[in-house]
Amino acid sequence: MARFLIEVIGTLSDAGSLFMVAAGLTLIFGAMRVINLAHGSLYMYGAFLMTTFVGASSGLRFWWSIALAAVIVAALGAVMELGIVRFLVGKEPLTQLVATFALFLILADTALHLWGNGARTVVAPSSVSGRFTIAGAVLPVYDLVIIGVAVAVGIGLWALLRHTSVGWRIRAAVDDPEVLESGGVNLRRLNLGVFAVGALLAGIAGAVVTPQVSVAPGMDESIIVTTLLVVVIGGLGSVTGTALAALVIGIADTVGTLVAPTWASTFMYLAVILVLVVRPWGLLGTPER
């Protein structure tokens, strides 16, 4: 039972951070039909900025550092959208991939120059860096923080999309951008907003996970592949699907680890194949017309 609880909490915390990154990517794809390969870079920048802001201190500063890092990443996202991504809307998928991959490389090299090639760490405030015991299982408190932030992000996104006029427009843009534009909505401004929000989510995720990882070059690359998997099996453009998919990937990874450790990564891809065989458009996606 203790072991089971450890697995469950570990999986949920993993899925939580994955969801935050993937939700941003899927939101951007939904509204703009652009796959942003540099999305993982935004996540890495969130983490690096966090190491800069927190510095050696811990405590209250930790929390506002997360917010500050995320806001700066959102601003960076806005600049990316204005400078490059908006010109990719409606272009060939290959053009989009090449252009955003170029962005990925530029951001990676820039990060090397800004933060160097070594690993960095962040220490969580003592209030959340301890452990708690439940049913004999000793669990890190910080896992609950990640899960909590992910849930809050999920609820926030749901409220934004379902209960605000901006959300209504975003959903309309996902369904049919032309109709929306003929209705007098400034699609460019909407896209800019969506991209910035997507970047914000990646920034939050990157900043929040810092106490559990080493912040180093290469974070961008490792996250983007898993994120694309999550987005694809969740159904491109579906935020709820993304949440489900993050869980599926997390569970597949954990089960794989327990059943056949040397095949663990295969389990993840098996889950992807299974989902796509049954629903080629993803768990909650809609078939392209």
Next chain:
Amino acid sequence: MPIRHHTPRRLAAGLALLLLAPVAAACSSTSSTASSTASSTSGGSVTVGESTTLSSSIAELGQTALQGLELAVANINAHGGLLGKKVKVVSADDSATPATGASNERSMILNDHVVAMFGPVVSSVASAEEPIAAQYHIPIFFSVSNDIALMTSGFTKYGFQLVPNTVMEPRAAAAYLAHEAGSTQITVGTFAPNYSFGTSSVAGFIQALKDLHVNYKLVSQQFPPLNATNIAPYLSALIAAHPEYVYNAQFGGDLVSFTQQANQYGFFQHTKMIAMYSAQPLEALGSSAPAGAIGFDRAPFWLAGQQGMDGPGISAFISQFKAKYGDYPSAWAIMTYTAAQSWAYGVKKAGTFNGTSVSNALSGATISTIRGPITLRACDHQANVPEYVGVVSSTVDPTYRLRLWDPSSVFIAQPKTIMLTCAQSLALRS
């Protein structure tokens, strides 16, 4: 050392494949964008090449090694060059991929006419580069990757290893443990990513425990997939087995990640981990560095003056390095510096840049380096360098402002006790 698999490419299934193939393909070319400044042997200069990993999470190893080479070459040039010629360095990123490393190396040999190669970070890349160097009669120096296979099954007369290999390093850790445990039985666990360097390093450690007659009981062995994001299942399995000691074959950023997560489970309260806690990971960990854990290191700058770190000019080198690059030299930088010194010695002794003559001159030679005299023994070209082991301190070192090792705990494993004998090494060649 390590073999790093790149981003998983087993990306099956229709749409997933369609979406991801460009990423995977593109990632492998991330860094064939070499930063090489072309030059040739003509006109009063010769060129040496270093193709290594300059991007991704292990970039620190390759980049600081390259700094060591560049500083060594700058110093050679400052003293009038070699045989009257200036030395230039070309470098390129291999993205930790054997194919990229091999093509970088070929291009350096054929286009830049390099007269020596300095080896990569990753052992799979090193084993791809070694035969190419031999094919073109160019000496190649391994100062980061440390697979013993490079000097045994993959031996060529053109390859030289300036770093404690995958037998020497775990033997040193095991020797420390043997000393600490005495005759009492200890419980041991292991943790290593499931790939060549990880598994062979763990196997080497267990073998060394047996050889040293340590009274141990193996209670848990964990081999998570490389790049596993959620290590909670492995950690919980390790914790459940209550080992007193855990040998961890991770290094750099991966070791830092493990330590961060293990800290949150209170892992270090009951278990002493044995791992490559060198200055860089300890600096990255700062106050979360696990006091009491057992670290090993291949060439720690802060032990300057002690055996194996006491050659002429070591302190001048350290301050010169710090002034130039703003940081203390990593073990990779120090060992690559000695590799460059070895090459220069070979050139002077041979009186030519010819690769075959230089390699012949170096085989069995004893070279005066910043680490003191180093012998590249004739039978397998392995340098007789020690390995350092010590306990992570709970206090900050006043000189370096870092939490390093407790000075009284430092153990220097002697080369002759941790190296294979020539007979053993030759037996592995076939």
